[in-house]
Amino acid sequence: MGGSGKGMSSCDTCVVRNRAICAGLNNLELETLNAIGRRRNVTAGESLIWEDDDSLLVANVIEGVLKLTTSTEDGREQIVGVAYPSDFIGRPFGQTSSASVVALTDARVCVFSRNDFDRYAREHPELEHKLLERTLAELDRTRSWMMLLGRKNATEKIATFLLEMSDRLAETGCSPVSGPARRFALPFSRQQVADVLGLTIETVSRQFTRLKNERVIDLPSRREVEILDRSALISLAG
Amino acid sequence: MGGSGKGMSSCDTCVVRNRAICAGLNNLELETLNAIGRRRNVTAGESLIWEDDDSLLVANVIEGVLKLTTSTEDGREQIVGVAYPSDFIGRPFGQTSSASVVALTDARVCVFSRNDFDRYAREHPELEHKLLERTLAELDRTRSWMMLLGRKNATEKIATFLLEMSDRLAETGCSPVSGPARRFALPFSRQQVADVLGLTIETVSRQFTRLKNERVIDLPSRREVEILDRSALISLAG
DNA sequence: TGCGCGTTTTGACATTCGTCAACGCCCGGG
């Protein structure tokens, strides 16, 4: 919840303070924003937002990884996005959200009621601009993922996925300008990897073992991946 | 190009004036915007923007239909979006565009240099807000298309596609509050339908004839579709 | 250390969709 008075706010100590959409707000603005938001811990597997529900809240991710999913009535699931620290989640300026948001790892978020946030955003063009830039970038990423879903085969999907994970998880890493991660812990189960790539769990598993047998990657444990031959992975990604 | 002086501008006669992001601008603002933009006709098949090129221009669609595509080096193509009248195309606030934009029909657009537009937008929060709302809506649509690409089979894809076309093309139609179109002309060739759905042209063709044989749709000509049994189509869409 | 359960892997088989090839239809030009 953070202190109040004397300009103290939990934003002061926020680790994503300079990367989230709040970056660029001055202390006064930050204080008003802080007044309408609150920290919340989410445990792995817990839902924050439900598909087709009224859009009641939006949030910044402070720590952890969350999935955005859509489902069919008969239970098929597609992961349509993944949110990392400093990412913004939820659907501002709209009545319903088109995707569920579920924590993949224990996570910490900074939540706002959508109404409060909408009002605040409309009064702060700089914040809206940050949100616009972020949304445009997310749309770009989403479109390139459509290419993967519609036109790539299982091998290309897995290779592309591993390269993207390696990039995305490096950004979160502590070492400065570390480049893509060579070894990392997947925040996804095999089923979740399948749900990202539009495959079945069996196909994912077979592709992983194939890449392992061909010494392109190593799998030290279920959740860990080490990239042994990045250039091979790049050419497999197509 | 439209007249100048005395506040006259081509915006005055623009058919998408009240639906595009320019809606809500006052006359003065419209005049400055008009000063940095110009009308341009694009013939069917012509490109307006190239994937991975520097993002040099953005535009409003006035008339016609355009496709947004991404391609792999080996020539596979995925249509990642379709732009209709009043839609905004191009990548503001970014160095490169992630998709090509090609006219499917003869089209008319209102183009701006990206630099001019970026500068103008940053000075007009109301315009940026409209653009944000539009981008958020487009992201929603794109995500629900990911579900289709990743998890639906050929029949479901075709049914979903036909229903979406029927909705989207109705909006453009002249009759007020007409509801979804029962009969319409596809702006896509069979190959382009395949590129939207992540299928091959042969699979698309077979699904079309199957639906025709089952009296769910009729195909009066190559480019025309008539929906005979909408509820059947809805249940096939899954 | 050993047990038990959920996850992952592996195998055998089925199905869908893609590939390749031939044919047919429509439309425009001579």
Place this chain on the structure above:
DNA sequence: CCCGGGCGTTGACGAATGTCAAAACGCGCA
């Protein structure tokens, strides 16, 4: 009116991926 070319359709076949089932693994816990 007829021809030609592009686009669309149809058929036969094969490969990639999904499905179902069983075994193996690994992790927490007793």
